[in-house]
Amino acid sequence: MSKARLLVGTKKGAFVLTSDGKRKDWEVSGPHFAGWEVYHLKGSPVEPNRVYASQSSGWFGQIIQRSEDGGKTWQPPGSSPEELLSPEGMPKGESNKFVYEDAVGTHKWYDGTQHPWEFKRIWHLEPSLTDPDTVYAGAEDAALFKSTDGGKTWRELPGLRDAKGHLWQPGAGGMAVHTILLEPKQPDRIFVAISAAGVFRTDDAGKTWKPANRGLKSPYQLPDPDAEVGHCVHRIALHSTRPDVLFMQKHWDVMRSDDAGESWREVSGNLPTDFGFPIEVHAHEPETIYVVPIKSDSEHFPLDGQLRVYRSRTGGNEWEPLTKGLPQKNCYVNVLRDAMSVDSLEPCGVYFGTTGGQVYASADAGDTWQPIVRDLPAVLSVEAQTLP
Amino acid sequence: MIRVLLPVHLRTLARVNGEVKVEPEGAPTLQAVLDAIESRYPVLRGTIRDHATLRRRAFVRFFGCEEDLSDESPDKPLPAPVAAGAEPLLIIGALAGG
Numbered sequence: 001m002s003k004a005r006l007l008v009g010t011k012k013g014a015f016v017l018t019s020d021g022k023r024k025d026w027e028v029s030g031p032h033f034a035g036w037e038v039y040h041l042k043g044s045p046v047e048p049n050r051v052y053a054s055q056s057s058g059w060f061g062q063i064i065q066r067s068e069d070g071g072k073t074w075q076p077p078g079s080s081p082e083e084l085l086s087p088e089g090m091p092k093g094e095s096n097k098f099v100y101e102d103a104v105g106t107h108k109w110y111d112g113t114q115h116p117w118e119f120k121r122i123w124h125l126e127p128s129l130t131d132p133d134t135v136y137a138g139a140e141d142a143a144l145f146k147s148t149d150g151g152k153t154w155r156e157l158p159g160l161r162d163a164k165g166h167l168w169q170p171g172a173g174g175m176a177v178h179t180i181l182l183e184p185k186q187p188d189r190i191f192v193a194i195s196a197a198g199v200f201r202t203d204d205a206g207k208t209w210k211p212a213n214r215g216l217k218s219p220y221q222l223p224d225p226d227a228e229v230g231h232c233v234h235r236i237a238l239h240s241t242r243p244d245v246l247f248m249q250k251h252w253d254v255m256r257s258d259d260a261g262e263s264w265r266e267v268s269g270n271l272p273t274d275f276g277f278p279i280e281v282h283a284h285e286p287e288t289i290y291v292v293p294i295k296s297d298s299e300h301f302p303l304d305g306q307l308r309v310y311r312s313r314t315g316g317n318e319w320e321p322l323t324k325g326l327p328q329k330n331c332y333v334n335v336l337r338d339a340m341s342v343d344s345l346e347p348c349g350v351y352f353g354t355t356g357g358q359v360y361a362s363a364d365a366g367d368t369w370q371p372i373v374r375d376l377p378a379v380l381s382v383e384a385q386t387l388p
Numbered sequence: 389m390i391r392v393l394l395p396v397h398l399r400t401l402a403r404v405n406g407e408v409k410v411e412p413e414g415a416p417t418l419q420a421v422l423d424a425i426e427s428r429y430p431v432l433r434g435t436i437r438d439h440a441t442l443r444r445r446a447f448v449r450f451f452g453c454e455e456d457l458s459d460e461s462p463d464k465p466l467p468a469p470v471a472a473g474a475e476p477l478l479i480i481g482a483l484a485g486g
Contacts, residue, residue: 059447059481060435076431096434
């Protein structure tokens with residue numbers, strides 16, 4: 001019987017949640033890397049027990065960890081037992097070296113001046129769809145790094161920052177590559193999303209990039225209606241069978257592209273508020289999408305204290321609230337951009353974590369929900385894995 | 389032999405308990421000690437000082453003999469009791485943040 005595993009990153013460590021295919025009863029293990037921020041964990045699609053994790057701290061910087069047993073044990077890549085330096089077993093630790101290529105360069109600062117790029121942390125890890133040793137890492141300050149040796153060493157793909165990087169500007173949450181979408185049908189095509197710069201696409205495996213933001217409107221942030229960069233994109237998502245169709249939760253507005261990001265149109269439709277962070281696509285229905293509406297950019301909690309996921313079965317515009325099992329009063333948590341995920345079981349499982357430390361699961365595509373855990377540290381990311 | 393007390397998170401990362409002892413090459417300066425620590429515990433590269441610039445990370449502090457050495461030149465000799473191993477060099481995560 002198939003199983004589900006959730007990889008949960010929080011402000012104070014990582015947790016691994018596992019269940020059988022019914023997804024009613026869950027086992028929780030953790031915290032791993034206790035006390036550290038774990039922005040993201042993700043398993044290799046081709047070797048699901050190989051899981052990469054981004055462990056970071058304002059004090060001690062960035063560490064990349066890797067597990068070969070689905071999150072039970074961890075090593076910094078390059079420090080497997082046969083590679084240890086001495087009988088004392090010291091990890092080698094090249095895996096946390098993220099250095100920008102060439103001249104560091106500058107981007108736009110809050111006051112409009114130019115400011116040098118400074119590496120802070122890895123927000124998102126995206127393992128290759130075909131090679132377990134290849135993995136991409138999205139960094140703050142915004143840049144894309146790639147490893148082809150299982151996370152042991154990293155090189156920046158500097159062409160991304162050539163896509164008008166001098167005009168990118170941090171938002172309130174910083175300036176980071178937070179989304180990396182690998183195109184399953186065209187291996188040289190990658191989409192990334194950056195706050196607050198926008199969406200960028202490469203068609204040559206990361207050598208050159210172009211902005212893909214036509215149709216986005218940000219009148220209060222960008223007076224220029226045709227601005228190519230500077231949009232505060234919170235999240236983008238695609239379905240693997242139809243990768244030219246992209247969905248976006250922008251700062252405000254839910255958007256859709258039917259031409260691989262060449263142009264976007266708004267599909268917020270009847271949402272009660274179109275501010276939010278995550279957006280996800282149903283595993284089996286490419287026109288079924290999920291968002292979590294949040295009141296506003298100045299009040300990061302659900303409208304009226306009611307935690308509601310909204311589902312559209314029409315690729316946007318027509319939305320229905322999903323409330324069964326979710327708190328409908330006095331709920332003032334947020335759901336961050338990387339904290340929603342789907343499994344590929346039947347029916348599709350949908351999961352999200354909150355800044356209040358709850359992880360909610362739906363084993364019926366969102367019709368009903370139950371909390372798996374209620375009292376974790378603030379959840380930064382949730383990744384669902386479907387296991388044989 | 390210089391005794392160094394690492395903060396708990398770095399001890400976990402380096403998989404050591406208690407103090408570590410290093411034998412720096414050349415004069416016993418802060419830089420020489422950090423070089424020796426990073427050579428012996430490479431996983432700590434980038435956690436105490438920046439990979440590229442080798443500058444101290446903002447919320448890491450160095451103390452020896454009750455003196456704050458954090459803003460001293462990395463080439464300055466360490467206090468004699470630290471250099472002699474009588475007192476440890478303390479590497480501390482600053483009281484900052486929540």
